[in-house]
Amino acid sequence: MAGNTEPLSPRSKLAVTAGKAAAAVSRAAGKGSGSVIGGKVALRLDPDLLARLAGHLDVVLVSATNGKTTTTRLIAEALRASGPVVSNALGANMPAGITSALAGGSEARYGVIEVDEKYLAAVARDVTPKAIALLNLSRDQLDRAAETRMLAERWREGLSGNKALIVANADDPLVVWAASSSPNVLWVAAGQEWKDDAWSCPSCGGVLQRPGEDWLCAECGFRRPVPGWALSGEHVLDPHGAAWPIRLQLPGRANRANATTAAAVAAAFGVHPQTALERMWEVTAVAGRYDTVQFGGRDLRLLLAKNPAGWLETFSLIDPPPTPVVLSVNARGADGTDTSWLWDVDYTRLTGHPLYVIGDRKLDLAVRLEVADQSFRVCEHIDEAVAAAPPGRIEVIANYTAFQDLRRRVGN
Amino acid sequence: MNDDSLRLVWVYPDLLSTYGDQGNALVVERRARQRGYDVTRVDVRSDQPVPASADIYLIGGGEDRPQRLAAERLRRDGGLNRAAANGAIIFSVCAGYQILGHEFINDLDRQEPGLGLLDVTSGRGQAGRCVGDVLADIDPQLGLPQLTGFENHQGVTHLGPTAKPLARVRFGHGNGTGDGTEGAWNGNVFGTYMHGPVLARNPQIADLLIRLALESAGLAPVDDRWYEALRNERIAAASAAH
Numbered sequence: 001m002a003g004n005t006e007p008l009s010p011r012s013k014l015a016v017t018a019g020k021a022a023a024a025v026s027r028a029a030g031k032g033s034g035s036v037i038g039g040k041v042a043l044r045l046d047p048d049l050l051a052r053l054a055g056h057l058d059v060v061l062v063s064a065t066n067g068k069t070t071t072t073r074l075i076a077e078a079l080r081a082s083g084p085v086v087s088n089a090l091g092a093n094m095p096a097g098i099t100s101a102l103a104g105g106s107e108a109r110y111g112v113i114e115v116d117e118k119y120l121a122a123v124a125r126d127v128t129p130k131a132i133a134l135l136n137l138s139r140d141q142l143d144r145a146a147e148t149r150m151l152a153e154r155w156r157e158g159l160s161g162n163k164a165l166i167v168a169n170a171d172d173p174l175v176v177w178a179a180s181s182s183p184n185v186l187w188v189a190a191g192q193e194w195k196d197d198a199w200s201c202p203s204c205g206g207v208l209q210r211p212g213e214d215w216l217c218a219e220c221g222f223r224r225p226v227p228g229w230a231l232s233g234e235h236v237l238d239p240h241g242a243a244w245p246i247r248l249q250l251p252g253r254a255n256r257a258n259a260t261t262a263a264a265v266a267a268a269f270g271v272h273p274q275t276a277l278e279r280m281w282e283v284t285a286v287a288g289r290y291d292t293v294q295f296g297g298r299d300l301r302l303l304l305a306k307n308p309a310g311w312l313e314t315f316s317l318i319d320p321p322p323t324p325v326v327l328s329v330n331a332r333g334a335d336g337t338d339t340s341w342l343w344d345v346d347y348t349r350l351t352g353h354p355l356y357v358i359g360d361r362k363l364d365l366a367v368r369l370e371v372a373d374q375s376f377r378v379c380e381h382i383d384e385a386v387a388a389a390p391p392g393r394i395e396v397i398a399n400y401t402a403f404q405d406l407r408r409r410v411g412n
Numbered sequence: 413m414n415d416d417s418l419r420l421v422w423v424y425p426d427l428l429s430t431y432g433d434q435g436n437a438l439v440v441e442r443r444a445r446q447r448g449y450d451v452t453r454v455d456v457r458s459d460q461p462v463p464a465s466a467d468i469y470l471i472g473g474g475e476d477r478p479q480r481l482a483a484e485r486l487r488r489d490g491g492l493n494r495a496a497a498n499g500a501i502i503f504s505v506c507a508g509y510q511i512l513g514h515e516f517i518n519d520l521d522r523q524e525p526g527l528g529l530l531d532v533t534s535g536r537g538q539a540g541r542c543v544g545d546v547l548a549d550i551d552p553q554l555g556l557p558q559l560t561g562f563e564n565h566q567g568v569t570h571l572g573p574t575a576k577p578l579a580r581v582r583f584g585h586g587n588g589t590g591d592g593t594e595g596a597w598n599g600n601v602f603g604t605y606m607h608g609p610v611l612a613r614n615p616q617i618a619d620l621l622i623r624l625a626l627e628s629a630g631l632a633p634v635d636d637r638w639y640e641a642l643r644n645e646r647i648a649a650a651s652a653a654h
Contacts, residue, residue, distance in 0.1 A: 139430065147430075147475040199426030199457070205481045207426060207459040337544070338562050340607045343435030363642040367612050370638045371435070371442045 008052055015046035016053075016103045023100065035088075039096030042103060050095060053102035054127035057086070057111035060265055061127070061164075063120040063155075064135030065148075066310045068093070070250065071135060071258040072114040073283045078266035078276035083109030091287055094119055095126075110269070117151055121158020131165045131268055133261050135190065137174040138197045138309040139344070141336030148197045152178045167264050169257075170227040173215055177202035180225070188264050189213075189230035190257035193316065194309035196344065231260040236273060238263075244273040249284050252317030288407045292393070295410040296386040299393040300326075302412065304403045306335070308344035314397050321352030324389035326382065328359035328398035328406060335400045339364040347372040353395075356385035359402045382409055417450040418625055419466035423492065424458045427482045428508050431564065433472025435609030436505065439618045440468060446634045447622070458482060462491025467625040468501045471508030473565075473607060476519035479507040483524050486511065496529050501600045501624045503617075505610060506565055509595065509603030510534040513569065530603050531572035532596050537588050541566045545650040546584030546606060548594045551576055556620060559594065560613045560646045561606025569605075571596050578604055583654040600624055613646060615639045 008016070019042030023034030042049055060079070062072045069091045076087040086105020088098050093114040102111055115123045117137070124132060134155070139148050155178035159166065168179035170187040174197065179185050198215075201208055206219030216223035228239040235243040236259065246259050259280050266276035285291035289304045305314040318325060331337050339361050347369055355376035357365045362378050369376045379385040386394060398406050406412075422437040437453060444451045456462050458481065462469075469492060474482065486492050496502060502512065510516035513532035518524035526534075541564065548559040559579045568588040571577060578595030579586070586594025586605060595604035602621075604610055611618040619631055 149475060149477065196425075196429065200478060200481065205477065207457060338431070338564055338607060340432030340435065340562065340609055343432030343438065343609055343612065344429075363638065363645050364612075366638040367642050368435075370635075371438050371612065373442070 012046050012049055012052050015042040015049050018042060018045055019100060019103060035090065035092045035100035036094075036096045038103075039092075039098070039100035043096060043099055050099045050102070050123070051126045051128075053099065054111055057102070057105075057108060058269065059111040059113060059127045059129040061113050061115050061120065061124060061129045061132045062135070063115045063117055063132070065117060065138045065140050065307065066313070067135050067254055067258045068114045070255060070283070070286050070289070071133060071262055072112055073286050074259055074262035074280045075133065075265050076110075076112040077279045077283050078262055078271055079110045079112060079269060081266075081271050081275050081279055082269060085110045085112055087112040088114055095123060098123065117155075121154055124158060124162055124164070129164045131167060131265050132159070132162070133265050134166065134168040134175045134179055135258065135261060136169055136172045136192050136309065137178070138194050138307060139341065140307040148174065149202060152202055155179075156181050165268050167261060167268070169261070170225050171213070171215075173198040173208060173222075173224075174202055176225060177222070185225075186229070186264060186268070187225045187227040188261050189227035190260050191231055191253065192309075193253070193312050196308070229260060229264040231257050236260045236263050236277065238267070238273055242273075244277050246277055247281050249281060250286075250290050252313060254313040254317075288403070288412050291412055293410050293412045296383060298386050298389070300386070300396050300410060301393060302403065302406060302410070303395060303397045304400070305397050306400050308341050311345045311397070315346075315349040318353075318395040318397075319393065322390065323353060323392055324356065324394045325350060325353045326356045326358060326385045326389070326394060326396040327365055328357075328382070328396065328402040329362070329365050330360040330399060330402040330405070332360070332401045335402070342368045347374055350374060354390055356389060358382055358385055359398065359405075382406060416448070417452065418444050418468065418622065420444075420451055420453045421463060421466040421469045422453065422455045423462060423469055423471040423508070424482050424485070425455050425472075426457045427478035428472040428474040430475055430478075431473040431506065431607040432609050433470070433505060436470050436472065436503070436611040436618075439609070439611040439615060440470070440621060443615060443618050443634060444622050447632050449622075449626075458485045462486070462489050462495065464491050464494035464498060466495065466500060468503070468621050469495055471502070471504045471511065473506030473508060475507075479511065479516075480518040480520070480524055482507070483511045483516075483518075483526060486527055487525065493527055493529065496601060499600060501621050502529065502602065503621055504603045505607065506567070506605055509605065510567055510569065512601065512603055514572075516567070529601050530596050530598060531575040532569050532603065533572070534567050534569040537566050537568045542585035542588060542605075544584060545646060545653060546581060546586065546594065547647055547650040548579035548581040548584065548586060550579045551597070554597075554620065556614070556616045558647060559604075559606065559610075560643055560650065561604070561608045561610045563605050564607060565605050567605065569596070569603075574598055578602060583650045612639070613643060
């Protein structure tokens with residue numbers, strides 16, 4: 001499916017060059033990778049640049065509330081079995097960042113692109129993707145993001161009639177609602193531990209029934225589709241019923257779910273599940289996430305969890321008690337400034353772990369843990385928490401900017 | 413109620429639990445248990461009847477369509493109105509607060525009847541959403557310290573003659589009417605726009621609900637160290653932001 005290799009127009013070339021120059025200036029000024037500013041400059045000069053850059057690629061889009069960066073990496077790694085890949089691997093997932101990433105991949109055959117949930121419909125229209133992977137939708141940054149159900153509705157409107165193969169999670173009713181208006185859907189039973197954004201039927205508003213792993217609306221008949229692919233324990237089940245072992249360096253059920261979706265996407269491009277899954281072993285820390293680092297003479301595993309669904313999945317992958325756990329929460333712009341979501345997380349799951357609380361909003365966490373009847377210690381910073389923690393690897397769970405603070409401090 | 417037991421109902425968590433509203437139920441439950449009371453908490457889903465015989469009812473915030481569905485189902489069910497007629501304590505937040513009033517504007521931009529348990533009427537503001545930390549002085553009649561919370565709504569709620577403002581804002585928008593009022597109360601029925609969740613930020617309100625349910629003048633003190641630390645931090649933050 002290698003696309004045409006029609007060269008870019010002089011205008012597009014100029015836009016790419018100007019974008020790279022702007023990015024270089026931004027880097028020189030110490031303002032990060034410059035990919036976003038570079039993309040913005042380039043798009044200003046050539047508004048159709050994203051479509052043009054994608055024109056010669058087989059494009060896969062990946063969107064979700066959680067897991068999109070990791071899944072993008074897994075798909076990219078799997079597709080490399082079949083040809084060169086360009087990807088926005090650093091998580092710059094809005095149009096400017098995507099443009100910047102694609103501008104750096106003129107030799108690639110595949111473009112594997114993580115897309116912010118709010119931009120999915122627009123990007124899907126611009127780049128004519130061959131496949132779109134939809135993992136999950138749940139509450140996130142409620143002070144500034146659209147309502148979760150409205151997001152599903154926008155996906156549905158934006159994707160209806162899109163000819164791409166939609167690879168969608170059958171276990172998330174909001175994702176099923178978003179995908180089911182499309183003509184070409186491959187359902188994956190990837191699971192979804194968090195259920196509190198989908199108790200009412202996305203179609204009619206009835207109360208969803210959830211017998212076992214199934215879900216259905218008794219009022220309108222909207223129900224879980226029959227999946228072609230499934231995550232089953234440590235294996236991926238393909239549509240023929242064959243089981244392929246998952247071997248990942250990344251921990252947890254959620255990452256096995258991401259690998260399952262990635263294997264389904266890769267198979268659509270002719271990559272055998274065994275090949276795809278073996279290649280995924282190569283994916284280790286994604287932007288510092290899941291990385292184990294040495295700090296203060298101790299091993300710290302850094303875990304990013306941005307919202308209730310993410311915290312729930314993270315609790316299920318940490319080492320058992322008495323492993324010490326550090327929790328860090330901020331509420332800056334990129335995190336969402338409302339901390340109410342802490343009360344959607346079941347902190348009784350941490351019973352038995354020595355707990356240390358840091359971050360801008362450590363007092364919100366302190367009250368939350370007090371009400372959950374947990375013992376904990378409030379610390380000023382990670383150094384104090386690490387010094388106080390009993391022996392053993394320390395699990396550190398942080399939300400978005402708290403995670404960035406942490407990486408800066410522990411030198412990761 | 414029995415002498416040492418408290419029946420707590422969380423109304424429609426499947427529809428109205430978008431802003432950590434479970435926290436309000438957890439705080440009431442925890443603080444009653446810490447005083448040695450036996451608490452039965454029932455989470456009533458919107459396809460189940462609301463029992464009329466409980467002591468305290470909590471109803472939370474939600475998105476626009478779930479709010480309409482909740483109002484439709486509560487009107488049809490009638491349990492919450494029967495509970496109010498029995499003198500139950502009802503504490504409502506944001507979308508739930510609007511539902512307790514006479515009417516509000518629903519997701520279809522139509523007037524949706526509420527339950528008429530509070531003499532308030534809600535519409536949608538023309539300005540943008542009210543988002544941010546709020547600091548307000550609670551009605552002196554209730555004898556409570558300052559109200560701290562986080563607001564995130566576009567609602568405008570007008571109070572009728574039998575509803576009293578729950579508080580007057582120092583910082584923030586509250587009812588969005590421009591007159592500085594925030595929330596409403598009358599007898600045992602309370603409404604507020606505050607998230608946080610509000611009872612985690614204001615445990616004294618949780619204690620008020622428990623006292624009203626127990627018809628008790630006072631409660632044994634509990635360790636409020638972390639609540640107080642959080643309150644002080646948020647009050648300072650709200651002041652600094654304005």
